[in-house]
Amino acid sequence: QVQLVESGGDLVQPGGSLRLSCALSGVTLGIDLIGWFRQAPGKEREGVSLISRSDGSTVYADSVKGRFTISKDNTKDTVFLQMNSLKPEDTAVYYCAIRTNYGSHWWSAAEYGYWGQGTQVTVSA
Numbered sequence: 054q055v056q057l058v059e060s061g062g063d064l065v066q067p068g069g070s071l072r073l074s075c076a077l078s079g080v081t082l083g084i085d086l087i088g089w090f091r092q093a094p095g096k097e098r099e100g101v102s103l104i105s106r107s108d109g110s111t112v113y114a115d116s117v118k119g120r121f122t123i124s125k126d127n128t129k130d131t132v133f134l135q136m137n138s139l140k141p142e143d144t145a146v147y148y149c150a151i152r153t154n155y156g157s158h159w160w161s162a163a164e165y166g167y168w169g170q171g172t173q174v175t176v177s178a
Contacts (some may be wrong), residue, residue: 055077055080055167056079056082057149057150057151057167057169058078058166058170059074059149059167059169060073060076060172061078061172062147062173062174062175063174063175064066064177065141065176066176066177067176067178068138070137071135072134072135072136073133073134073140073149073172074128074132074133074178075132075134075149075169076129077132077151080115081130084106084151085105085120085153086103086104086152086159087104087125088100088103088104088150088151088159088165089123089132089134089147089148089149090148090150090154090165091143091145091146091147092145092171093144093145094116097128099113099114099160099171100114100161100162101117101118102121102134102163103151103152103160104123104124104125104132104137106132111123112159117135117136117143118158120136120137120138120139121135121136121137122135123135125163130150132149139174141177142176144174144175145169145174146153146169146172146174146178147171148168148171148172149167149168149169150165150166151167153165153167154172162168
């Protein structure tokens with residue numbers, strides 16, 4: 054069994070920055086692909102970014118490219134999401150998840166089998 058716990062969400066002004074953390078615990082051996090998702094009120098959950106814990110390769114949604122950076126610290130079983138130049142439309146609950154199904158759509162929530170409880174990010178003046 055594995056657990057994921059997100060932290061770092063907060064209220065921030067437009068143009069500001071936040072760093073989210075996703076801490077893994079339990080049986081983490083063999084876990085490779087970790088994704089960040091977000092869900093705004095009334096909208097579907099959308100993929101933000103994905104990282105491989107083994108080789109560090111990353112992918113990003115077009116909406117966050119150049120502003121968000123995903124990274125990892127395998128010694129601490131933690132994945133981070135550095136968010137810069139935040140916009141009001143980035144407001145959402147952010148989740149991390151473990152990819153368990155290897156289809157062709159990394160951004161699809163259906164391909165992830167384990168989820169954290171989420172952390173709220175609010176971008177507002």
